[in-house]
Amino acid sequence: MSESSYQTVDASALYQRAQSDRVAPSLYYDPAVFETELERIFYKTWIWVAHESELPNPGDFRTTMIGRQPVIVVRDKSGAVNVLQNRCRHRGATVCEQHKGNAKGFTCPYHSWTYGLDGALRALPYGDGYEGVIDKTELPLASLRVGIYQGLIFASFNQEIEPLEDFLGGAKPWIDLFMKQGAGYPIKANGEHRFRFNGNWKIQLENTTDLYHFPVVHKSWMKSIDDETAAAITSFMTSDQAFCRSLGNGHSLAVLVPELVDLDRDDGAPIPERFAGLAATLAQKHTPDEVRRIVRSLMGVGFNLNLFPNLALSMAFFRVLRPISANETEIRHVALAMDGGPEEANRVRLRIHEHFQGPFGFGSPDDAEAWERVQRGSHAGPDLPILVNRGLNREHTAPNGEKTAHATDETGMREAYAQWRTMMEQA
Template identity: 55%
Template sequence: MSLDTPKFSDLDALYSADSKVATAMYEDPDLFAEEMERIFKRTWVWVAHESEFPDKGSFKLSTVGLEPVIVVRDRKDKIHVMVNRCRHRAATVCEVKKGKTSSFQCPYHGWGYGLDGSLRALPYPEQYGDDFDKAQHGLLKLRAESYNGMVFATFNEDAEPLVDFLGPQVCRYIDLFMKQGGGFPIKVLGEHQFTVPMNWKVQLENTTDGYHFPVVHKSFMQTLDGETNDMFDFLEKGKGWVEDLGNGHSVMVMIPELIDLDDNLDAPIPDRFAELAQELRDDGYPEDQVKKIVRAVGGAGFNLNLFPNVSFSLAFFRVLTPVTVERTDIRHMALGMDGGPAAANRMRLRLHEHFQGPMGFGSPDDAEVWERVQRGTKGGEALPILVNRGLIDEVPGEAGPKGHISAETGMRAAYTMWKRMMAQ
């Protein structure tokens, strides 16, 4: 498909100025194909956290849009992102999700590639003639840049630098989110993946949508002690906000007092963490470090949504991978403290399982409503999908509009960026 002229020239019909989304946005396979080209191949897409491949020669598999990629550290500790496709006959050169290696080899005809993607050797090269140049047949490489351990890649050599795409407000929130290490580096402790029959944008809308929380997550709220329930009753209190951070990114601040986990460390330790605090004391941690670790264990008080495919939610990363117009893979990555106390990481995993885990009280309910949104689009095709909540009292923020905790400001931020990229 040529990208010189957008196929969908009437973008206003898909996302209107009065914040209405057309049903075709979730259902049109041609639109989906163009999104993969105009968005996922042109902007920065999150592919990995550095803790997932910490050593020289370590790697993990990921995706950029529909394209399978390998994220790897070479012997000089440089990070490379390469399309997982042999340059000969297109077979994948790696099928192990993560690990450590000195090279990659195609299983079909034995073409061998270095950690930097260069073609190192191939059987019987004389049959290609004297003018065959191995330097021209390495694995296809993407631009790769990192910010605070988060690795992004793009096919677009002309894309702005990653820090410019993120912007200062996003970088600030990423830095604040990483304080969940409690003085230790953040580490991915594990992940689970599931598939939802929905368009990828249904999930993109969710992370900074506070309006659904007391409805969809009622069962989760009923499992909490009174102190924790009161903390998560952010919609009723209305102290938080949603803010457009530019370039499709947004933040939903649910618990303002937990934006910066280094603030107010002298506050009393919540009852639910009393046993953890005592275990840390028994292990020899001084009181000031105990308070810092315990506060970090509970997670940050905000959700950060980065266009187009990753979000930071309380204490985990959520990554979306488009598969088809009506299928999206979701990965939930539990986060802990690299080198931190075993007791703290154990508690982090229990908290993750309570909400995000496959048997948790949060994510399964989210997945059900995502699927029901997709099913609902089969009826009333001409009816618009509304993302106009909170327009009445939005105020200017540092990078974009800022609205009530239940406002759909984050969705409007994402769709404004979507429209901009689809018009290019």
């Protein structure tokens, strides 16, 4: 059966397959569910597409995908950011195949229809064949609605969607805290790597606020670091201060190092021995307070923030997911640096990123192996539910509706599936 022949699912049956504390394994592999997810989630809500640091100058662009649809994220001459469908209005060819770059406009390689940075159709060859046939002003590259918060660029095919800040809602204060890791400098994207795993996108979505798995799956990483760092990172397992929280609209939070939630706060702890050499180098050009602030930010903030459906702000990097099929997902790990900050510290940040998230790091292969085993295992016992009920016995709800439980609990997953169900049940 071809992808185009799949039928979307009956919304009335979804509640039975995605309940508040369990989901059916078929949600990981049913192609009809996947097609409906593209239409009702990825083509209807806000999707993260880029960071403003990737487009510093007019004409800067990057190409990306929303579901199966290619788009161009570009800064025009006025400084505004546009997100354009990467499809010529003539015969449908993509007008840009470069991953990123700088351009004065975009020209289709098939018949040379040329578009401006704002998407307007500027020129077409041998125009006499179109006199009285078309009006160029009516054939721009189709544009998406754009929203930007704290440098995070989101886009939506839905022109009637709620404002981005309303959608982010309770996640906004945590995004603000995440961006403090620039240590007084703006943060910037500092390279990325991408990979695919043989599993459903929701398996990775669940993972960002799943701290329960960390000391099990990432034993190899913990053996590769010093005892002081390993103890600090895994202290959340028994900490009363570490927690997981739902933030509404599918967003969720997992706090694992409470003392690093707000990096502007200095608890007076000694500089870790592993960073003593860097601190000494920084001290040649920076004040003691600045040195402490930069070192405190090297491993990022003390939490993971999940923004439904495709972006995680995970301690010190962006993790971006893209659904390929019911059984395949693309992941991008975007490293972060201090824009204008000391290069010595940015190098250390990048080495830390590479050690865990990089293509030869310890964390990504272990995570991907676990995700793929979930996908394979979901086919065994299709009537046995996937459980997301950990912590229901100790979860409490605040007056604003946010639910909080222990850091190892599955509150974040339940929030994501509540939003998933809400969107999937809307025709």
